[in-house]
Amino acid sequence: MNLQTKLKLNIAHLYPELLNIYGDMGNIYALKKRCEWRNISAEVYNINQGTDINPDLFDIYFIGGGQDKQQIDVAKEMQKQKENLKQAAENNAVMLAICGGYQLLGKYYLPHKGEKLEGIGILNAYTIAGNKRFIGNVTVKSNFLSPETIVGFENHSGLTYLEEGTTPIGKVITGNGNNGKDLTEGARYKNVFGTYLHGSLLPKNPQFADYLIKLALNKKYNCEIELDKLDDSIENTAHKEATTRKY
Numbered sequence: 001m002n003l004q005t006k007l008k009l010n011i012a013h014l015y016p017e018l019l020n021i022y023g024d025m026g027n028i029y030a031l032k033k034r035c036e037w038r039n040i041s042a043e044v045y046n047i048n049q050g051t052d053i054n055p056d057l058f059d060i061y062f063i064g065g066g067q068d069k070q071q072i073d074v075a076k077e078m079q080k081q082k083e084n085l086k087q088a089a090e091n092n093a094v095m096l097a098i099c100g101g102y103q104l105l106g107k108y109y110l111p112h113k114g115e116k117l118e119g120i121g122i123l124n125a126y127t128i129a130g131n132k133r134f135i136g137n138v139t140v141k142s143n144f145l146s147p148e149t150i151v152g153f154e155n156h157s158g159l160t161y162l163e164e165g166t167t168p169i170g171k172v173i174t175g176n177g178n179n180g181k182d183l184t185e186g187a188r189y190k191n192v193f194g195t196y197l198h199g200s201l202l203p204k205n206p207q208f209a210d211y212l213i214k215l216a217l218n219k220k221y222n223c224e225i226e227l228d229k230l231d232d233s234i235e236n237t238a239h240k241e242a243t244t245r246k247y
């Protein structure tokens, strides 16, 4: 690749008007700014209900969390875009899904009331509503990042269980994670990541943000791209603070 090439990433923000709670929008800001601070352009496209997703256009997909009601509307829409999103995932596009959005990337979400919501099955996982709401800060020991801790804020009643071919993003150190029992948090399949960590996640976990940006650049430009180091002192202070707080 010619070193003069201006690097560019296209970021699809899925259903921002419906799934975007507990600061999830901050993940889009973190991805965009961490690209721009390195002179990499990052274009964000809001994908709303009724928009047909072109799986060849986007390098990173982001979907946030929301209450059961919003999930019902998004679940219906995602079924229409299921093949496009699955094709993107199989082509190693980077995806980050938070909580409600994470649940819909799995096989299904069975809420307390109403019908089972069909997921799009990119993640081999399923979610059933639990009797207790998990609320609070979470610290996870990741199995792919350095530094390895990931911090965030959980607020969900859904209990997610992973099945073959889908691995967790790490082991719960404090908090509940996927289901409060098996000490797993989140899920990964290829370059698709799901997690219960709101907060928002990426501003407090700069190493995770950069990992996703690098994955997307390496896939798009078909070479190993090194990212310039940034001054992450503020991000690391926020990260450290979150590891010491329950709420």
Ligand code: GLN
Residues within 6 Å of the ligand: 021, 064, 065, 066, 067, 068, 071, 098, 099, 100, 101, 155, 156, 157, 158, 159
């Ligand atoms: N409604 C889902 C649950 O309670 C997701 C919540 C969320 O996105 N924070 O598990």
